[in-house]
Amino acid sequence: MTLSLTINGEERLFYGDPMTPLVDVLREAMLLTGAKAVCREGFCGACMVHIDGVPTPSCLKPSGLAVGCEITSIEGLGIEGEVTPLQQILEDHDVVQCGMCFPGMVMTLTAYLKDNPAPTRDEIKQALVGNICRCTGYERIIDAVLSLTNGVEAAQ
Numbered sequence: 001m002t003l004s005l006t007i008n009g010e011e012r013l014f015y016g017d018p019m020t021p022l023v024d025v026l027r028e029a030m031l032l033t034g035a036k037a038v039c040r041e042g043f044c045g046a047c048m049v050h051i052d053g054v055p056t057p058s059c060l061k062p063s064g065l066a067v068g069c070e071i072t073s074i075e076g077l078g079i080e081g082e083v084t085p086l087q088q089i090l091e092d093h094d095v096v097q098c099g100m101c102f103p104g105m106v107m108t109l110t111a112y113l114k115d116n117p118a119p120t121r122d123e124i125k126q127a128l129v130g131n132i133c134r135c136t137g138y139e140r141i142i143d144a145v146l147s148l149t150n151g152v153e154a155a156q
């Protein structure tokens with residue numbers, strides 16, 4: 001079966017089973033490897049993409065159900081060749097360790113900050129409840145986001 005998918009503003013064709021999880025279509029057919037397939041059960045958030053602007057675990061989304069939707073992966077954020085201010089602040093704060101969680105983390109935070117551009121520390125924690133990071137302990141990620149959004153000094 002041929003599926004026409006709108007990915008990062010472009011029409012892309014996928015030839016295969018419409019039950020194929022979107023994360024596998026992105027990674028294996030489209031070679032967009034930012035979204036990571038880690039738990040494949042919707043718990044870790046590493047595969048997060050935006051579907052019609054809503055952060056969605058792409059491991060749980062059959063690709064056939066994404067036809068007609070605007071799919072945005074981390075490769076589609078920002079202006080071509082440039083990172084977003086959120087990505088830059090995370091880089092500046094040197095918070096990325098193994099990096100497995102970060103594309104999903106960025107996708108979640110990007111959508112969240114559109115709705116709440118000046119969150120509190122607790123609100124950022126709540127926003128990240130579906131994104132598991134095994135390396136960083138979260139605090140430096142939250143510090144980085146606060147420094148972007150509120151100009152708040154990082155907690156020590």
Ligand code: FES
Binds near residue numbers: 047
């Ligand atoms: S791989 Fe999709 S939520 Fe973990």
Ligand code: FES
Binds near residue numbers: 096097132134136
């Ligand atoms: S940086 Fe390794 S899981 Fe988050």
